[in-house]
Amino acid sequence: MGVKVDIVSGFLGAGKTTLIKKIIDDAFKREKVAIIENEFGEVSIDGEILKDRNIDIKEINSGCICCSLSGDFKDSIEDIIDEYNPDRIIVEPSGIAKLSDVLKGCKEIRIKDSITINHIFTVIDISNLDMYKEEFKEFYIDQVMNAKTIIFTRIDKCDDNEIEEAVEEIRKININASIVKVPLDIMDGLDILRIAEKDLNNIQEKKIVKLTSRSKKAAKAVRVGSKIFDSWGEETSKIFNINKIENIFTKIGITKECGNILRGKGFIELDSGRWIEFHYTPRQFQLKAAVKQDKGKIAIIGENIDKDKLELLFR
Known part of the structure; x- marks a missing residue:
């Protein structure tokens, strides 16, 4: 069946590492999991946060994944499969990587017949949604448009109207993704994966909300300039x-x-x-x-x- 590749994307500080820890602890304990973590910066931090899970972590410190597609990123996945033979690889791109470029990199891997792109999460801190849209529109649109499952974080800082407005904003770009709008600390990692797999029969209705769009409008591609970080x-x-x-x-x-x-x-x-x-x-x-x-x-x-x-x- 090959190696499953899960991608956990999202803007800077949205809660990607928190989500990864939860699904590893609750859902992947019996699997051999490897993490490819892309640290943008001169000093690696998240590897320290995840290392107590006893999971192999290969860090890429040469810049965001979208700048490393021709080298480090693909080589890292190939090396991990050759040397470690995991059941699953979790990719955590830098918060300033384009999700579309990460997906492209996965599809171009030389041993592509051995991998299956599985879950594609985008984690969004909705308390900062306006800032994402206004200052980093290119990354925001790309990460929302290419996700299969959207995870809202820091919803405790927003009221119900603000949450529903955030859902409407997401639906303007992606009409098909499942949306999780329940705090991660009360969600089980297995439930998150069932939402991602649309297996709602095994989840208590009061714990999750799955939204389907009734809008017939298709998402429009937006061409915007790039920012330098x-x-x-x-x-x-x-x-x-x-x-x-x-x-x-x-x-x-x-x-x-x-x-x-x-x-x-x-x-x-x-x-x-x-x-x-x-x-x-x-x-x-x-x-x-x-x-x-x-x-x-x-x-x-x-x-x-x-x-x-x-x-x-x-x-």
Whole structure:
């Protein structure tokens, strides 16, 4: 039957890694799973988050997958199949990769008869949907248009009207995808896969909502220009005060003097001796406890980044 390839796409910080952890823990425990994780940036973070699953992770740090289709990405899949022989490969593209290019890369793999493109998820933080549409229209349209299943995250920050408006926006682009609009923390990974496979008979109605469009309008292809993203990152032995790290990202979000920062993530040690994992997206900053690391890691992604100013902020 060959190797199944699942793609978990979505914009920066939308919750792709959270979804992957859930479906691995709940649905793929008996399968041999490999992850190809594409880190855009100078310092890899998500590999640290996923490594405790005892799953092989091959990271590509040379840029987004859409820039690596002729080399690293296809080679990584071929190498994993040859060396590891998994039942399933999960591809987590960078949040600034075009889903259409990732799909194209999968289809061009030399051993394509041995793989089957299975689930195609796009994860959308609907609290930032307006920002996606206005500032990153090309990536937003591409990721929605090519998905088979759309997962809404951070719906707790939106009321029912805002959620339904988000559904209407998605349906203007993709009339066929299943939409999951229930918080991931109350969803079982098996239920998510059943929605993706449209096997609704095995799911409690109150737990999920599957929407089908009644609109007869077809999605229109939109041709837009490309944006250029940049990254800055470092490994550090510096110990931080929790107030300082919060103030850094408050300043990043308000002043824009370091550029248009779209994503920040990392692990740092606090002066209390604890380690924390941090995640920043526009309008949101989260901290949570982390296990001790060999070194702190900081990764920043955005447009027109001033790397010198970032280095001063984190000094």
